Amino acid sequence: MSTTPSTVIRIKPHHYIHVLDNNTNVTRIEVGPQTFTRLDHEKVLTATPLPMILIPPRNYCIIENPVVTDKAGKLERDQYQQPKLRHGDKEIRFSQEPFPLYPGEVLLAAPVPLQIVLANNALRLKCLRDFVEIAADKKTEVVHVAGDEWLFEGPGTYYPRIEVQVLEGVKAVIIKDNQALKLRARLVTKDRKGVIRQPNEEWLVRDSGAYLPGVYEEIVGFVQSLVLTERVGYHLLALRSFKDTFGKQRKAGEEWIITIKDCETYIPDVNEKVVRDIKSITLTTRQYCLVDSPVDPATGKNRLGHQEMRHGERTFFLLPGENLVSGIQNVNVLSEDEALLLTCKESFGDVVGKDKVNRKPGDLWMIYGPCDYIPPIQVDIVERRKRIPLDVNEGIYVRDTKTGKVRSVIGTSYMLLPNEERWPKPLSPIVEELLSKSATRDVNEEHNEVERDPTQVVTYRVPHKAAVQIYDYRKKQARVIFGPELVMLAPDEEFTVLSLSGKIPKRPNHIRSLALFLGPDFMTDLITVETADHARLSLKLSYNWEFQVDQKNPSRLFATPDFTGDLCKATGSLVRAAVASSTFDNFHKHSAEIIQTAVFGKNSDGESNNRLVFETNGLVITNIDVQSVEPVDQRTLDSLQKSVQLAIEITTKSQEATARQEAERLDQMARGELERQKIVDEAEAEKSRSNLVRLQAQSASVESTGQAIAEARARAEAALIATESEVKKAKLECQASEIEATAELEEEIAKQEMELEHINQLNEMEISKAREMATIEVGKFSNQVSALGTETIKAIAQAGPEMQAKLLSGLGLKTVLLTDGTSPINLFNAANGLIGGNSASPAFSGFSDEE
Structure with a gap:
């Protein structure tokens, strides 16, 4: 099988390539360092070798479609030797040795640091699919079901899982002193004190410090404590039945108050409502109040329809349901000329002096001064009466409430009886107006009306040379009073208007x-x-x-x-x-x-x-x-007016002619005088003009002469000033040069003095340093000598020669010559050279030994 240079791929360490075998259609991975030779039926799927995935410490990455491994961590393959993949799944890999991506695996994101959760912080987690988690103690297992939520609380490092989603970060709230945190349960949950909370249930966390709300706990807000003082309390209402912080069972709708006697600060519970703040009521020794529907201390309930009298000196709070009747009242202090009219609301036994009197509802009686009086609950004060001082010309109308008879009391101080009252006498509006005008005129207050007390006896001052008729409707008689006189009406009398x-x-x-x-x-x-x-x-x-x-x-x-x-x-x-x-x-x-x-x-x-x-x-x-x-008649009036006008016209024309003639005569005389005066004024003006011309000529000559003299003097003074200025300038320049030279000389002298002083100080410092170093060295050597001792120093000095002598005697040498051919013989270093010292090794020229 032939190869070409292009089929050779050099894979660096920690790099890899994917190779597809076209015969088996299986993709394998080749990991460096190596030199890979591609065969003809193979295809390299990566253009260049890819670096392996390197996850630094405390980092992680997410792999999509990860390979399947067994419990030992070995790769599982199918029958075609293709790595098995978990398609559609993801895997989180933490810090490890660099690893390649197998065919089908996808790196979703570059390695990212692990999330650090600080103290008083947490992560809110949600389970996406069921899984079992090993607890922190590594002994118990926690089963999480899809949809569960929980908190990962700090401080710590959170290691993510594919089954868990991070919803949000949760930060602890700080609960200050005199403050509480109000929470609401979103679902059924158990709070940090182990209490089961139902959905939408609210409760308070009163412990100050940092509080991290649970996963199913919702923060409603903070509740500030109520500060209680001697003067301030609070009215509370129970929204539902519960047990308060004092351990007392409260029923829904129950009302109560808390004061400084209960606690100094109070945080209201979620089951109670602060209705209002209550101010304390303080009564002095001279005050009292009437409380409606007071609370019975034995039962703790309001006695509806009852009233209670409280008087000082004391301070108290009104309990729920209690009300003040007419507020705080002062003790009724009666002087000698004062009295109180009282009425009875309920039957009770009253003590008057040493006698006991049974009062019935509706009874009226009076208490006379001087005394202090606080009315019982069964008594109402109708009014406060004062003895009415009356002059001989003053009086009042008094009506008996039992008989209805009205009488007038005049000219004496009078105190109304219990069955008497002041009776307002009715008067017609026109009489009221006339009396008001008369009273206003009497007090000399114009444009102001005087208010009349209708219960006082009506009085009217009859003017001099006048008469007033008064009619008595009861007696059917009239009487006439002539002035000057003061009229005082009886209750049944009226004025004749x-x-x-x-x-x-x-x-x-x-x-x-x-x-x-x-x-x-x-x-x-x-x-x-x-x-x-x-x-x-x-x-x-x-x-x-x-x-x-x-x-x-x-x-x-x-x-x-x-x-x-x-x-x-x-x-x-x-x-x-x-x-x-x-x-x-x-x-x-x-x-x-x-x-x-x-x-x-x-x-x-x-x-x-x-x-x-x-x-x-x-x-x-x-x-x-x-x-x-x-x-x-208009015609008669016109004819009279015409005759009068004709007479007036004739007289007027005669006076006009006389005045005209006189005016013309005066006008002619004035014109003559004016012409004569004009001629005189023109002559005087000509004289003045000639004097003006002469004076102008004289002033012109004086002006020209003066100007010439002034210009000459100015030029001379200018030349003199310029010369003096030049002289002063030369003197000043000379002085400036002298000052500059002196300053430079002083500066150079000061600089040299400073340099000398600096050098002297440096020399003194060096001498002092050398002296101190010498002292230190001497002290050091003395200390070393004293520390080693004379015997030790002697032994050290003798150790070298003795050792060399013993060495030579050990070698059995009697005579030896050592030389390098150029240097003189150094017998002192010979022994050192023989024992491998630092000196150069000498050459052996010859030796002899004797047996």
């Missing part, structure tokens, strides 16, 4: 008042009249009036509710009748006489009266005045 006409012309119900002014006073009214020749006129009349008081029947003053309206109507009708019978010219000339005669009339002597009396209410008109008469 006057509604008078006002404005110009008079309007009804314009003025509301409680007091009737008696006068004398005046009023003004505007009426329209018509003369006999049908001229309509507007008259503005003013009346002086006053009241005549009948002391026997003073109520006659209030017989007419609107005396101003009645007066104006009566006088207006009389004036209209009188004017209607007179012509316009006659009325225009005798208007005052006609109106006074119409109003006052004439006596039997034919003379005009001077007053008009209204018998109904005693109103007297003492005078009437015509303030203005104006035509109502």
